[in-house]
Amino acid sequence: MPAERLTLARALNEALRTALEEDSSVLVMGEDVGTLGGVFRVTDGLQKDFGQDRVMDSPLAESGIVGTAIGLALVGYRPVVEIQFDGFVFPAYDQIVTQLAKLHARSHGTIRMPMVIRIPYGGGIGAVEHHSESPEALFAHVAGLKVVSPSNPTDAYWMLWQAIRSDDPVIFFEPKRRYWDTAEVDLSARPDPLHQARVVRPGTDLTLAGYGPTVQLCLEAAEAAVAEGKSLEVLDLRSVSPVDFDTVQRSVERTHRLVVVHEAPVFFGAGAEIAARVTTRCFYTLEAPVLRVGGYHAPYPAARLEKEFLPDLDRVLDAVDHSLAY
Amino acid sequence: MPAERLTLARALNEALRTALEEDSSVLVMGEDVGTLGGVFRVTDGLQKDFGQDRVMDSPLAESGIVGTAIGLALVGYRPVVEIQFDGFVFPAYDQIVTQLAKLHARSHGTIRMPMVIRIPYGGGIGAVEHHSESPEALFAHVAGLKVVSPSNPTDAYWMLWQAIRSDDPVIFFEPKRRYWDTAEVDLSARPDPLHQARVVRPGTDLTLAGYGPTVQLCLEAAEAAVAEGKSLEVLDLRSVSPVDFDTVQRSVERTHRLVVVHEAPVFFGAGAEIAARVTTRCFYTLEAPVLRVGGYHAPYPAARLEKEFLPDLDRVLDAVDHSLAY
Amino acid sequence: MTANGNQRPPGTDEPAVPDFADALNAFMSHREDPGMLQLLTPEGALVAPPDRTPGYDPELLRALYRDMVMARGFDTEATALQRQGELGLWPPLAGQEAAQVGSAHALRADDYVFPSYREHAVAWCRGVNPLDIIKLYRGVTNGGWDPRETNFHLYTLVVGSHALHATGYAMGLAKKGSDAAAIAYFGDGATSEGDVAEAFTFAAVHSAPVVFFCQNNQWAISEPVERQLRGPLYRRADGFGFPGVQVDGNDALAVHAVTRAALEHVRAGNGPFFIEASTYRMGAHTTSDDPTRYRRPAEVEHWRARDPIVRLRTHLSHADDTAPVFFEEVEEEARKLAHRIRHDTRILPHPHRLAVFDHVYAEGHAVVDEEREQFEEYHRSFADGETE
Amino acid sequence: MTANGNQRPPGTDEPAVPDFADALNAFMSHREDPGMLQLLTPEGALVAPPDRTPGYDPELLRALYRDMVMARGFDTEATALQRQGELGLWPPLAGQEAAQVGSAHALRADDYVFPSYREHAVAWCRGVNPLDIIKLYRGVTNGGWDPRETNFHLYTLVVGSHALHATGYAMGLAKKGSDAAAIAYFGDGATSEGDVAEAFTFAAVHSAPVVFFCQNNQWAISEPVERQLRGPLYRRADGFGFPGVQVDGNDALAVHAVTRAALEHVRAGNGPFFIEASTYRMGAHTTSDDPTRYRRPAEVEHWRARDPIVRLRTHLSHADDTAPVFFEEVEEEARKLAHRIRHDTRILPHPHRLAVFDHVYAEGHAVVDEEREQFEEYHRSFADGETE
Ligand SMILES: Cc1ncc(C[n+]2csc(CCOP(=O)(O)OP(=O)(O)O)c2C)c(N)n1
C-alpha cells in the first residue's frame, strides 16, 4: 500500500479494516460502533463492509462487553472492544482485572486472551465530566495486561494492527485530542516492535519522555527550547506496560536529565514508576531528580479549567528549567 | 477505658462498636457482616447489639453495596462498608472512582461522603485466588479518596475510629494476616493524626518504610540487622494517600537511604511514588537510589507459592545490603 | 418565586390521596387491553369520560402544559446556544416533556430526585435555575447547583450508576421513618447496566421507597431498543419481585397519574415501583450526535405527530375550552425565559483557575496542598500575570 | 477411560431428541400446580406413571445414581483432607449432587460448561480428574486442568463473572454455526451481581445458546435467600425476555429432564434459558465457615430428609428392583476413588518457585523478564541452595 495522508482516527479505522480483512476471527464490538461508526467515527463503515456479525453494536454495559468478549476469545475469536470514553471503562474494571488479565496465567498458558480494549482518552477537547481522563496507571499496575498509546497516525495504524495480532490483552489508549492530527502514513513500512520506545528528536541536554497526547507537546517544547540554546531529546514511550526502560536509560545516559510528561495525575502516575526505575538504573548518571509534569491530584476539572490542569508548553519548559538548575 | 489486650481484628470490632455507640448515623454494611459477624469476625456481635437496621447484611453485589452506601451518605448516614476480600472490590470500582471520589468536588463542597470502605487485604494466609491481593495503588491514584492501612491493634482501633469520623471517603485496608496479632491497646490515649507516619524504631544507617502487614516485617529486619552492626530506622507510613512525605524526608535526611516494603507488586506500586517524590526532595541527601521490595509483576500466585511472591526477611535484608553497597 | 423564576414552589400541587392507586387500578381493569396506560389519545381526546379518568383536572393540565412549554423553550434555546459555541455540549430533551413534567408534578417537595443528564424539564419543575444546568454544559462546573435546595440531585453522567444512589437514599428515608420517596430517572439503554439490576435487587430486598422511572425514548445514542434488550421492558421489574407498568410517555396526564400511584405504593412501604414511559427523543442524542446516520425520517415523522405538547394543547383547547390567551401567555413566558438564559449565559463568569484544587477533599490532603502551592508559585513566576 | 477414571466418555449418554421439550411441556400442563417441576417425590415415588414421565429410563437413573455417589465420595474425602491440613480450603458440595449430575448428564460433549467453585460433581461427569480440583484447593495452582480437554472451564471465584463468559462463548458458537451450547452454573447469591443481569441482557439480545443454571441452595454463605432477592427467582428470566423454570434440584430425574429441554430450546436458536434448581447445601459454605452461627438445626434436618442420593436409591430399589449388588459395587467404586484421591493428594508435587513468573503473558513482558532474572540471581546468591 502506498503512503496516504490520514488522520489518526482514520489510521485506526484502516488498521481495524486491515485486521478484519486479514483474519476472520477478528471482531469489533462496543457501544455505537456499528451503524454510527463510533462517536469518533473510528469504526466508520466497518459494519457496512464486514456485517453485523463481525462488527457488533453492544448493549450499554461495559462489564458485559468485556465479559462477553472474554467468552468470544475462549471460543476462538479476537475481539477488539471499544469503550466509548475513558471515564466509562470502570464498570468493566472487574472483568479486565480479575478475569481478562489472569486467564492466561491461571490456565498455565492453555488459554490465550487475544483481546484489544480501545479507549479514547485524555483531555483537551472541552468535554464534559468523565470524558477527558487518563487512567493508564490503573491498568499498568495489573499484571497480565499490556498498555500502549500511540502519538501519531503512523503509530496508530501499526500499533493497533500489532495489538490485534498480539495474543496478550492490550489496553489501547487513543489520544482523542489527536484524532484529527494528520500525517503521511506509510502502510507498507515495517513497524517497530509494539513496546519499543523511540527517540523522536535527538538532543543532548535533557530527555523529555511522553506518550500518546503529550509527545507532540514534548516536541513543541524541544523546538521552543532551541531559542534558549537548549537541546532536548524527546522520547515517545509508546508503551506504558511494559515501559521500554532500556531506551530511556540509554537516553538518560546521554543527557543526564529526565522529565516525564503525561496528562494523568502525577500522584501514583506512570511518571512515578519511570522515575523510580530510571533513578535506580542511572543513579550516578542523573544530575537532577527525574521530574514529572502531569495532572494534579484532583478530579479532571470542568472544560473551562482544563488548560490549568493539563501539561502545557510553559509547564514543560518550567520543569526543564528546574531540572537544568540542579 | 483502660488498656486491653486485643487482637487486631478485635480492636477493629471495638472501634466499630465505639463508632456505632457514639454516633447514631454510623451504619455497618456488607456481605455476611450481620449474623455471621463477617468472615473474619470483625463485625462479630454488632448486629445483635445494634440491630439489623444499623448492621446490615447486603446482597452479594459490591457495586450495589457501595452505590447504596453513597445514597445513604446523601441522606445523612455514615456508612462503614465491608468488602469481603481484596479481590472482590473491583465490581465496586466504578462506584468508588467515578461517584464516591468525585461527589464532594462536583458539588462544590455541598455534599460530603463520610464513608469508610474496609477491605481485608494482603497475603500470607494460604488463601485461594483473589483472597491475597494488595490493590492500594489503584485507589491512591484516584483523587478524592484517602487510603490508609494500620499495622497493629492500637492503630487499627484508632485509625478506624478516625476514618469513620472523617468527612472524606477512606479506603481502609486491613492487613488480614495480622488480624490475630495481639497487643495492649490503650483506648484512652490520644491518637496521632490519621495520615501521619510514625518512626516505630529509630536508626541511623537506613530507613525502612512499610505500612500495614509489612511494618512488622521491617521491624524484624531491623532487629536482624543489629547482629550485623546495622542500625535501621523503621517507619510505619500508616497512610498511602496522602503519604506523609515530611516524616519520610526527615528520616531520609538522617539516614540517607530508603527502602520501601509493600506486598503489592512493585511495578506502578506505592513504592514508585514514594521513590519519585523522596528522590526529588532529598536528591542531594540520598546516597543510594530508593529501593523497593514487594510483589512481582505477576498475578498473586497459588498459596504454595506465595512465600516466593511476598517480601520476607531475606529479601528485605538483601535490599538493605544493596542500598548500603552504594 | 423559586430559583428558576418559576412561580410555583416545586411539587406541591398534588398532595397524595390515599385511594388514588385504587382509582387507577379500577381504570386499568376496565380497559380491554391493560397494556400501556394512556389517558389522552395522541389526538388529545380522553380515553374515558372525565369522571372516570383518574386525576383528571384541567388546572393540573394547564400547569403541566405550562411547564412543558417552558422546558421546551429552555431546551431549544440551549441547543441554539450550543450551535453558537456558547456551550460545549447539549443533550436535547425535546419530545420527552410529558414524561418528565408529568412525573415531576407527582412528586412532593421532600421527595428526592436522581436525574441522569437529560432531565432538564424535571429540573425546571423542581425549581432548579436553568442557568445552573447551562453552567454544567458550558464547562464552567461539573456540578452546577446545590441539590439540597431543590431535592434534585446533580446530573449523573455514568449511565445507570445513580439508580443505586436513589435506592440507598430511599433505604435511608425508610430507616429515618420518613414517608418521602426517591425517584431515579434513566433511559432504556441504562437498563442494560449491572448497576440498575443491582439497584432493583437492593430496593426489593429492603422494600425501599423508590420509583424507577425509565424514559424509553427508543434509542441509546444509535442503538434502537431491540439491540439493547428483549422486551417488553416494563416486565423487568416483576422478575425482581416488584411491580412495573408501561405508560404512554407522551401523555402527561397518564404519566402524572401513574407516577402518583407509584409514589403512593412506595410510600406505603410496599417496596419499589418501576415505570416505563414510552416516549421519543425527537432530536439528536446530544449536539455532537448526527441521528440521520442511524434513523429513518419516517420514524421521526411518526413520532413528531405524537408531540406531547401538541397533544396537551389540542386537548386543552378543544375538550376544555382553555382560552387562547392562556397559550399566548405561556408562549410569551417561554420566550422571556429563553431571552434571559441567552443573556445570562453570555455573561457567566469564568471559574477561577485555583478552583481546580477546591473541594477535592473535605478535610484536606497533603498532596493537594503541595500541588496547589506549587501551582500558585508557578503562576506568580510569570511577571505581571502575562499569561492570565 | 477418561482422566477421572470414569468409564463413560462425558455427556454422551443422552442424545437430544427433538420432541423432548414437547413431552416435558405435556407433562407440566397435566399438573395441577405447574410450579416447581418434580418427577420423583422425596419418598422416591414417580409423580406420574413411567410412560408419562419425560425421559424416564432406569439405566439413566442408575448412571445418575452412580455419579452422584462418586461425587459425594470425592467431596467427603476432600473435606476430610482439608480437616487434616492437606488442603487450604474446600467448598463441600454435599446435597447438591442431583442438581449437578442431573444437569451434567443432559449435556453433550461439545457443549461448554462454565462452573463457579463448587461444581465438583459436574466436573466429575465431564471427565475432569478430581485431583486437578484438589490441586486448586491445595494451593498448588490457580487453575488445575486444561478446559479444552473436557469443555469444562476453570472454576471462577469472582461470583457471577463467568455468566458473561458463558454468554460470549455461546454468542461465538452461534456465530460459528455450531449447534453446541454453553451452560453457566452459579448460586442464588450470584444472581444479585450486576454481571449476571448483564449476561441475561446480552444473551437475550443475541439469542445466544446458553443455559443459566442456578443452584438455589438457599444460602449465600450466611445470607438466606430472602436477604438476597425478592422471589420467586425463576421469574427473573421472564423480565429479560426469555423463559425460566423452577425445578426440584434434589430430583435428579427432573433436573435432567428440564436441562435437556432447556438445551434443546437454546440449540434451536430460541435464545437463552434459565433454570432455578431448588436444592440445599447440607454442609458448610466452605471448610472455613461455621454454619451453626446462622442456621437452625431443624432446617438442616428438614433438608437432610430430602437427600438426593437417598431419594434416587429408594426409587431404584423399590420401584425398579435394582439389585443390591449394584449399590454395593457403586459404594465400593466410591471408596476406591476416595482412597486414590487421598493417596495422590499427599504426593502432589510442590510447584517450582519460578512458576510465579510463568504465563503472565503469552508473548513476554520486559518487567517480568527483569524480575525473573533478579529473582534467580537472588536465589543463586544463597550458597548451596540453603533456603531451598
Ligand atoms: C457507563 C457509561 N457508558 C457509556 C456512556 C456513554 N453514553 C452516554 S449516553 C449513552 C446512551 C444512553 O441511552 P439511554 O440510557 O437510553 O438514555 P438516553 O440518552 O436515550 O436518554 C451512552 C452510551 C456513559 N455515559 N456511561
Ligand SMILES: Cc1ncc(C[n+]2csc(CCOP(=O)(O)OP(=O)(O)O)c2C)c(N)n1
Ligand atoms: C464478587 C465476589 N464477592 C464476594 C465473594 C465471596 N463469596 C464467595 S462465595 C459467596 C456466596 C455465594 O453464594 P451463592 O452464589 O449462593 O453460591 P453458593 O456458595 O451458595 O454455592 C461469597 C459472598 C466472591 N467470591 N466474589
Ligand SMILES: [Mg+2]
Ligand atoms: Mg434512550
Ligand SMILES: [Mg+2]
Ligand atoms: Mg447459594
